[in-house]
Amino acid sequence: MIVDKQSDSAISKRKFKIGEVMLDIKKILPLLGILVLVFLICGVLELSAAPKKHLIVIDPAHGGQDKGIALTDKVAEKDITLAVALALRKELSKENNLEVVLTRDSDKEVSLEDRKKNIAKIKPDFVLSLHTNAGFGKSASGFELYCPEFNKDFKKEKKTAKGDVRQEKNKYLNDSVRLARSIQENLNTLFPRKGRGLRRADLPITEDLFVPAVVVEMSFATNPEDKKKLLSQNTQTEIANALAKSIKSFYR
Ligand SMILES: [Zn+2]
Numbered sequence: 001m002i003v004d005k006q007s008d009s010a011i012s013k014r015k016f017k018i019g020e021v022m023l024d025i026k027k028i029l030p031l032l033g034i035l036v037l038v039f040l041i042c043g044v045l046e047l048s049a050a051p052k053k054h055l056i057v058i059d060p061a062h063g064g065q066d067k068g069i070a071l072t073d074k075v076a077e078k079d080i081t082l083a084v085a086l087a088l089r090k091e092l093s094k095e096n097n098l099e100v101v102l103t104r105d106s107d108k109e110v111s112l113e114d115r116k117k118n119i120a121k122i123k124p125d126f127v128l129s130l131h132t133n134a135g136f137g138k139s140a141s142g143f144e145l146y147c148p149e150f151n152k153d154f155k156k157e158k159k160t161a162k163g164d165v166r167q168e169k170n171k172y173l174n175d176s177v178r179l180a181r182s183i184q185e186n187l188n189t190l191f192p193r194k195g196r197g198l199r200r201a202d203l204p205i206t207e208d209l210f211v212p213a214v215v216v217e218m219s220f221a222t223n224p225e226d227k228k229k230l231l232s233q234n235t236q237t238e239i240a241n242a243l244a245k246s247i248k249s250f251y252r
Pocket residue numbers: 061062068069077130131132
């Protein structure tokens with residue numbers, strides 16, 4: 001009987017406990033419902049309002065005391081690269097899947113080391129560096145494009161490079177070449193028969209950084225016809241639009 005009594009009281013205790021739990025769940029259920037709803041709404045909002053942002057670095061070469069090539073007494077390469085970079089940023093900022101960072105957005109001197117440090121820190125999806133060309137006499141004209149060689153860095157790491165590292169580097173190179181080809185196509189439309197081709201080189205701006213990159217030599221400051229175009233605000237905007245078109249279509 002004592003045993004029965006004990007089991008009776010154990011049963012009543014369990015019932016009581018179950019009752020407590022039931023009561024708690026009843027209290028918690030609406031809260032859980034609200035939480036699930038909030039998560040769902042957040043998820044939907046994130047999908048519709050925040051697509052993956054591709055980070056693009058635009059590098060207007062030179063700046064400040066580092067004027068680059070002088071086009072006139074007052075205008076130098078640093079002014080042309082900045083004008084095109086600002087117009088390009090304006091154009092790319094209209095895309096909600098692109099985020100644009102400039103290595104400089106005013107006439108200030110930023111060392112190559114600082115530019116590279118910044119690029120290494122933010123790890124962009126693409127670096128576009130802008131220059132104007134010079135040399136080879138006055139007859140040389142047209143735009144030139146450079147893709148990173150990656151070879152030097154690749155050799156350095158070859159012994160330790162694992163499969164995925166190699167794959168990553170191949171992807172960087174493929175992205176660079178694909179973007180460069182698209183830029184070439186769009187600049188060809190703007191400057192027919194002016195393309196001097198796509199070359200591979202060790203690019204100082206991205207050396208050791210392993211990031212997709214293209215350097216655009218926008219045309220020759222030493223060629224009278226090219227210089228006239230480079231100095232025209234209209235052409236600067238047209239170059240920026242041609243570059244923007246390639247970047248937009250690549251990340252669309
Ligand atoms: Zn330059």
